Structures are given as structure tokens and as C-alpha cells.
Amino acid sequence: MREITYAEALREALREEMKRDERVIILGEEVGVFGGVYKVTQGLLEEFGPKRVIDTPISEIAIIGVAAGAAMSGLKPVAEIMYMDFLTIAMDQIVTQISKMRFMSGGQLKVPLVIRTQYSLGRVHGAQHSQFFPSWFLQSPGIKIVLPSTPYDAKGLLKSSIRDENPVLFIEAGILYRTKGPVPEEEYLIPLGKADIKRKGEDVTIIAFSRCVLEAIEAAKILEEKGISAEVIDPRSLVPLDLEIIINSVKRTGKVVIVADDVKNGSITAEVAMLIIENAFDYLDGPIVRVTAPPLPTPFSPVLEKQYMPSKEKIVKAVLENFSF
Amino acid sequence: MSIQVYEGATLDCLRENPIEILRKMLLIRIFEEKVEELFLVKGMLIGPAHLYLGQEAIAVGICSNLKKEDIVITTYRGHGHAIAKGVSIKKIMAELFGKKTGTCKGLGGSMHVAIDVENGILYATAIVGSGIPIAAGIALANKYQGKNLVTVCFFGDGAVNTGAFHEGLNIAALWRLPVIFVCENNLYAMSTHISRSLSSKSIAERASSYNMDVFIVDGNDVLSVYKLARELVEKVRNGIGPFFIEARTYKMKGHGVYDPALYRDKEEVKRWLERDPIKLFKEKLIKENIITEREFENLRSEIVKEVEESIDFAIKSDYLEFNELYNLVWV
Numbered sequence: 005m006r007e008i009t010y011a012e013a014l015r016e017a018l019r020e021e022m023k024r025d026e027r028v029i030i031l032g033e034e035v036g037v038f039g040g041v042y043k044v045t046q047g048l049l050e051e052f053g054p055k056r057v058i059d060t061p062i063s064e065i066a067i068i069g070v071a072a073g074a075a076m077s078g079l080k081p082v083a084e085i086m087y088m089d090f091l092t093i094a095m096d097q098i099v100t101q102i103s104k105m106r107f108m109s110g111g112q113l114k115v116p117l118v119i120r121t122q123y124s125l126g127r128v129h130g131a132q133h134s135q136f137f138p139s140w141f142l143q144s145p146g147i148k149i150v151l152p153s154t155p156y157d158a159k160g161l162l163k164s165s166i167r168d169e170n171p172v173l174f175i176e177a178g179i180l181y182r183t184k185g186p187v188p189e190e191e192y193l194i195p196l197g198k199a200d201i202k203r204k205g206e207d208v209t210i211i212a213f214s215r216c217v218l219e220a221i222e223a224a225k226i227l228e229e230k231g232i233s234a235e236v237i238d239p240r241s242l243v244p245l246d247l248e249i250i251i252n253s254v255k256r257t258g259k260v261v262i263v264a265d266d267v268k269n270g271s272i273t274a275e276v277a278m279l280i281i282e283n284a285f286d287y288l289d290g291p292i293v294r295v296t297a298p299p300l301p302t303p304f305s306p307v308l309e310k311q312y313m314p315s316k317e318k319i320v321k322a323v324l325e326n327f328s329f
Numbered sequence: 330m331s332i333q334v335y336e337g338a339t340l341d342c343l344r345e346n347p348i349e350i351l352r353k354m355l356l357i358r359i360f361e362e363k364v365e366e367l368f369l370v371k372g373m374l375i376g377p378a379h380l381y382l383g384q385e386a387i388a389v390g391i392c393s394n395l396k397k398e399d400i401v402i403t404t405y406r407g408h409g410h411a412i413a414k415g416v417s418i419k420k421i422m423a424e425l426f427g428k429k430t431g432t433c434k435g436l437g438g439s440m441h442v443a444i445d446v447e448n449g450i451l452y453a454t455a456i457v458g459s460g461i462p463i464a465a466g467i468a469l470a471n472k473y474q475g476k477n478l479v480t481v482c483f484f485g486d487g488a489v490n491t492g493a494f495h496e497g498l499n500i501a502a503l504w505r506l507p508v509i510f511v512c513e514n515n516l517y518a519m520s521t522h523i524s525r526s527l528s529s530k531s532i533a534e535r536a537s538s539y540n541m542d543v544f545i546v547d548g549n550d551v552l553s554v555y556k557l558a559r560e561l562v563e564k565v566r567n568g569i570g571p572f573f574i575e576a577r578t579y580k581m582k583g584h585g586v587y588d589p590a591l592y593r594d595k596e597e598v599k600r601w602l603e604r605d606p607i608k609l610f611k612e613k614l615i616k617e618n619i620i621t622e623r624e625f626e627n628l629r630s631e632i633v634k635e636v637e638e639s640i641d642f643a644i645k646s647d648y649l650e651f652n653e654l655y656n657l658v659w660v
Contacts, residue, residue, distance in 0.1 A: 066499070073402075076463075079474075101459055107657050108444075146659075
């Protein structure tokens with residue numbers, strides 16, 4: 005199969021969905037003439053014109069607000085927020101407006117929009133351009149949360165997100181844009197809420213999100229050399245979450261490590277851990293172990309940033325120190 | 330782009346019977362008075378509610394120029410806009426009671442009661458200013474789809490100091506979107522007088538800096554509001570926009586139903602109550618021999634009865650079953 009990058013896979017998804025459905029428009033900062041700050045939307049302005057690929061001012065509130073209004077009036081906007089950190093500027097629109105619209109209108113409104121954003125942890129961007137806080141949105145029922153880790157998943161999940169009739173927060177990992185992977189030429193979709201077992205194993209279950217999936221796979225390879233068979237599960241979406249695959253794996257292995265790039269306090273790993281306790285407590289052989297960023301802002305210094313981030317070494321260490329096989 | 334003071338409209342600007350305009354204003358007035366009574370006297374309603382008393386001429390003057398499919402976006406002070414846009418008062422009252430026969434099945438309450446998609450009143454937000462970019466997005470979608478629909482976005486004077494106002498107006502003007510922004514300047518954001526919140530000389534002046542035509546109108550003069558809206562709606566329907574209206578008016582009561590508004594100067598209140606928009610319009614119609622005092626009283630009695638019926642309807646309606654809530658988050 006051909007190999008393309010994560011960014012190219014995303015671009016293909018956008019292009020295919022725009023060709024398929026005239027209601028799909030893109031809006032955001034630098035998405036048109038500049039082609040996207042990380043070139044995900046490159047060439048789309050030329051192909052689809054300024055009516056469908058809309059450069060906006062630096063106005064995050066309006067980017068999401070306009071997308072919400074357009075979505076409730078028959079379009080399917082894909083709004084890009086350049087860095088995940090900038091979501092905070094539009095939190096009212098995301099959390100208090102779009103996530104609530106359907107519910108508080110008694111089911112009258114429908115807001116089918118995608119917010120594409122990326123977090124740049126690992127790219128030496130410092131404290132204000134590296135944040136990853138998907139757990140905040142778990143407190144906001146009404147918006148789906150998607151976290152692709154491979155080019156294949158990125159494309160299939162983005163296409164499904166655009167076709168979804170609900171708001172979707174699609175969080176890309178900036179550090180993965182140039183990673184390559186197999187992506188078929190023919191069309192495919194990946195349903196939201198379907199986890200993927202990235203590596204089968206019998207001794208320990210490693211559940212990892214976004215960039216950390218790649219670290220978990222590398223960790224599993226190291227563990228294999230030590231005679232430990234690790235299963236790596238990528239939930240791919242946090243809302244909806246495929247609890248079934250996770251629980252089935254935990255029931256087999258009895259040992260769980262959960263890995264994500266957010267800071268430990270209130271991390272998405274805490275939510276997954278609690279769901280496992282609620283649903284498979286009797287099957288656990290030991291504590292649920294988490295590998296996350298520490299509760300600190302992201303340091304700029306490249307050396308310190310590396311120490312700050314979850315890594316394959318930290319995952320291996322967590323497995324070896326907490327479990328006996 | 331200019332700021333114009335718009336005034337002096339006469340009855341001949343109306344395309345409909347003036348009594349119908351009066352009736353709509355009076356319906357809002359009596360509905361709101363009943364709502365106030367249900368909260369403060371009868372204790373049958375609880376939670377926040379922000380009454381439209383005193384501002385009736387704005388919703389009626391503008392919405393009377395809109396088609397059913399034209400879009401209105403409003404705020405938590407939205408009972409009047411819902412009525413003016415043609416939503417049945419039974420559905421509105423039932424929503425205030427939290428019943429499943431309400432516009433939002435009782436999930437929105439007073440602050441979101443003005444969401445009724447079938448009547449083109451698409452959104453009512455309880456966060457000040459937040460509807461402005463949403464209205465721009467609606468106008469963008471309608472323009473994109475070649476629909477000749479007019480979008481009207483109502484908000485108060487407090488909204489003009491929010492970031493959403495700035496971002497929304499900038500984008501609407503930059504992209505020349507077919508939308509009319511209507512700022513109902515009732516002088517107070519909660520208790521804060523505009524002189525304590527606005528750095529610009531006026532709201533109109535601030536709006537004009539976004540490079541759009543701005544109109545100042547007496548929001549208690551229904552004919553001037555109507556005539557201005559008539560002109561702008563026609564332009565917007567032909568794809569010209571955006572426009573901004575600062576309608577100057579006054580809340581007859583406080584910010585919310587429980588607010589006695591003691592922070593206002595008594596003389597100021599008295600002056601504005603003399604300019605009650607319904608009183609002014611009624612006097613005009615009597616002077617022009619269009620209605621008599623007795624006919625006005627008959628009209629009032631009819632409306633009181635209609636509002637009483639809406640209360641009966643609401644009381645007799647059921648609540649949604651809790652389990653049904655789970656079906657209303659996702660499509």
C-alpha cells in the first residue's frame with residue numbers, strides 16, 4: 005500500500021468530503037492563501053475557491069460562532085483553530101453554545117460542524133502553544149472528541165467527523181504531521197467510537213491516546229524483547245469511547261497502563277481508569293498505572309520538554325516497576 | 330459609511346393594519362405583565378426571567394417586516410421577539426413552566442424560550458454578545474446557499490463591550506453579510522449605566538467604525554422602527570448588508586424579574602414611562618380616529634383572555650420524562 009503523511013491524509017479527507025458534499029466549507033486563520041500553518045489545507049483554496057475555503061481574521065470566537073451559525077443553517081463547516089491553546093479564546097462558543105444547542109432547544113437544532121485543531125507538545129513551542137486538555141470537554145456533553153494517531157486513522161476519522169450530524173472536536177497531534185503510514189487509494193471511513201488494537205498482546209493492556217500511541221507501540225516492542233506481551237489499544241475517540249474493547253482486553257490481561265500527553269491532574273487517563281474500575285475491578289491484578297505529563301506547564305527548553313513528555317522509556321518503566329509477570 | 334438618525338415616520342409606512350401592530354405590542358405587554366405576576370405574586374414560576382416590558386416597539390416594528398422563514402437570533406430577554414416572530418404564546422408559556430409542550434420541551438426555560446425553528450427564530454443565547462458571530466454564520470450560510478433570507482440579530486447595550494461583538498461585526502462587515510444587527514439600548518447592563526461601561530461616544534459610533542451603515546432610532550416609536558426595518562429588510566433581501574440599528578429605549582422594570590431597579594433615578598424612570606411605546610402609539614391611533622378608547626379596552630380584554638388560556642395550557646401540560654433527556658443530546 006502507498007504511504008502518505010498524516011497531514012496529507014487529512015488533506016485528502018478534506019478534499020474528498022468537499023468534492024462529495026457542497027455543504028462542506030473550511031474556515032480559519034491562514035487556511036486559504038497560506039495553505040494552513042502546517043499545510044494541511046494547502047491547495048484547497050485553488051481547487052474549491054474562496055467561497056468554500058475562507059480565510060478569517062484572528063477571531064477565534066467568530067470562527068466558531070460563524071461555524072455554529074452556518075451549521076444550524078444547512079452547511080457543514082470545518083473550522084480550524086490553529087493551536088489547541090487558542091480554543092480557550094472560543095470556549096464559550098464551544099462549550100456553552102454549540103455543545104448545548106441541541107439539548108436546550110429541545111432537539112430542534114442540529115449543528116454538524118468539525119473543529120480541527122492540533123496540539124504542539126514536543127515541538128519546542130513553550131507553555132502557550134503546547135497544551136493538550138481534551139478532558140475539559142468531557143465536562144461538556146454534546147461534542148464528540150476525536151484523537152487520531154496514524155495517517156490511516158486521521159483520514160478515515162476526519163471523513164466520518166465531517167459526515168457526523170453532531171459537533172466534533174478533532175484534535176490532531178502537530179508532531180505527527182510528517183509521520184508516514186499506509187493509506188489506501190480507495191475510499192474508506194472509520195466510525196467514531198471504535199477503538200483499534202494497534203498491537204495484540206496477552207500480559208498487559210496499554211491504552212494510549214494520540215501521539216502516545218506511537219510511544220506505546222515502541223514500548224511494546226521493547227517489552228517483547230523482555231518476554232512481556234503488551235496489547236496496545238488506541239481508543240481513537242474519547243467521545244464516544246469504545247469501552248467494550250478496553251474492558252475485554254483488561255479482563256484478559258488484568259494489568260493496565262494508560263498513557264496520554266495531558267497533565268496528570270484531571271487527565272483523560274483518570275476518566276478511563278475510573279471506567280475500568282467501575283466495569284472490571286474484579287479482574288485487576290494490581291493498580292492502574294498512568295503515564296502522563298506532570299502537573300507543570302510545558303517548559304520551552306528542548307531537553308526539559310523531552311523529560312516532561314510521556315515516552316516509550318517511561319511506559320516500559322511503568323510496566324516493569326508496577327507488575328510482575 | 331454613515332450614522333443616521335431615523336425619525337418621524339407616519340402611519341402610511343405600514344403595510345398592515347395599524348391595529349394589528351398595536352395588538353402585537355399589547356400581547357407582549359400583557360404576556361409579560363402576567364409572567365411577572367406568576368413569578369412575584371403567585372409564585373408559580375421560578376428561575377431567571379428578563380422581561381421585555383417597554384421595548385415592545387422594537388421587536389414588533391422589526392419582526393412585522395420579516396417573513397416566517399426569515400431568521401431571528403435573540404438573547405435571554407427574548408419573550409417579546411418570540412411573540413413578534415409569531416410563536417404561539419401557549420408554547421412560550423409552557424416553556425416558562427418547563428413543560429414538554431414548550432418551544433424547547435422545557436429544557437430551555439425563559440432564557441432560551443425564543444428558539445422555535447419552525448417560526449424562524451433560531452437561537453436565543455444566555456451569554457451576552459455570543460449570538461452576534463452566530464448570526465453572521467447564519468447569514469453566511471444563507472448567502473452561500475443563495476437563499477434570499479434576512480437575518481436579524483437582537484442584543485442589548487451590554488453586548489457591545491464583549492469580544493464576540495467586535496469579532497462578529499468585523500467579520501460581518503468584512504464579508505458583507507446579509508444581516509441586520511439590532512442593539513436595543515435600554516441604557517443599563519444589569520445596573521450599570523452605559524456611561525459607566527462604554528468608552529465610545531455612542532454605540533452607533535462604535536458600530537460605524539466597522540464600516541457599515543448605522544441608524545439611530547427611537548425604540549419607543551414603533552412607526553419609525555417599522556419604517557427603518559422595512560427599508561433595511563428590503564436591502565438585505567437583495568443581498569446588501571450588513572446594517573446596524575441602535576434602538577434607544579428603556580426597561581420599564583429591572584434587569585430580571587426579581588430586580589426592583591432601585592439604582593435608577595426616579596425622575597429618569599418617570600420621564601421614560603411617559604414615553605411608553607404602547608401609550609404613544611395608542612394615542613396616535615386615537616387621534617387619527619383609527620381606534621377608540623372602548624375598542625382599545627376590548628382589544629386588551631381579548632388579549633388578557635388569550636394569555637389566561639396560555640397559562641391554563643401550560644399548567645395542564647406534562648413534563649418530559651427524565652429518560653427522554655438522553656435522546657436530546659446527540660443527533
